[in-house]
Amino acid sequence: MMGIDEILKLIEILQETDVQELEVAKGDWKVRIARVMPAQAPQAVSGPPAAPVPAAVSEAAPAAPSNSHVEIVSPMVGTFYRSAEPDADPFVNEND
Template sequence: MKAKEIQELIDFISNSGLAEVKIETDEFKLSIKKNSEVAVARPADVSNPQAVAVPQPAASHSPENNVNHAPAAASFLEVKSPMIGTFYRSPNPDSDYFVNVGDVIQKGQTVCIIEAMKLFNEVESEVSGKIVKILVDDASPVEYDQPLFLVEPQN
């Protein structure tokens, strides 16, 4: 089950009035319990990325982030996490990263993987441009809607 399908299921349950749903197949078990006191997180609408002003970043000690620092007060787009999980820059520990600082990416290109509930979900960019900063370390936990990359739009 893909992350989008899980989110659609969560949205359906939220709107249906059901308090709890359990789904079990050969590949996975899924239990969703609605708590009326807690708001349900929804994935970012990455089709409408937000432009943000970013100040001059401080020097980074990690080599992959220490290249091509962003100019002051430039307008960048954020690629945000569509879910809670663990951020991975490559498909496996022996592979190259999907993207690095300075890489030019295209809309639809896989930029990272987010692991959630033992499912590895490829995150595709909804924007085209140049990666100017990677905001999350490899194998770090991420929150829903957390910025992962800063992208300089290409004309």
Template structure:
């Protein structure tokens, strides 16, 4: 193996995209390996703490064509003492099992702590209890219907 042969090998290796080359000839072994001279890219992530005073919600604007008194919730669904609201997001069930009687029906009297329904959230069954004594006037949600947080569920006429 002569010097010109080695120089040509080095030139070919430099011009190629090979990372390693090994040649053995006449009992002489030549190994070439490429080491990275370029710095590896580093991703820098910085977080800036957000203060509550910096974040403000944009005011909600109604479309010009919508009447100003239009509401998405029923008129009975105000936050008065006789409306029971969903405390969580989930699926509303009127009874403990598909073939069982509902917990409450319209016209039924309930006491504080009586179970009104179940809301399933993430495979957990959450019993929703009455927060006042009275008579069920209206059930605002159908069985197996998805409900949102703070959605009205029942209207109860207090005793």
């Protein structure tokens, strides 16, 4: 049987050396002591840049019918709110 003093001595040896793991067997007893290293943040691995994908060639789109509306193309899609609250006055009125 291994006593607490012997186990503490093994821990001391582990702390004083560069040994990362120590396993000792004595009779029916087996003790394994390992040094726990602080977790490191995973490093981002960047691969080669992806080749640009050519835009699909489409047939000429038919011209949009002319009307009095102005089409606004947005780089972002979202929700449009005319006012801060459903019952509140709109931020901007037509012809302002």
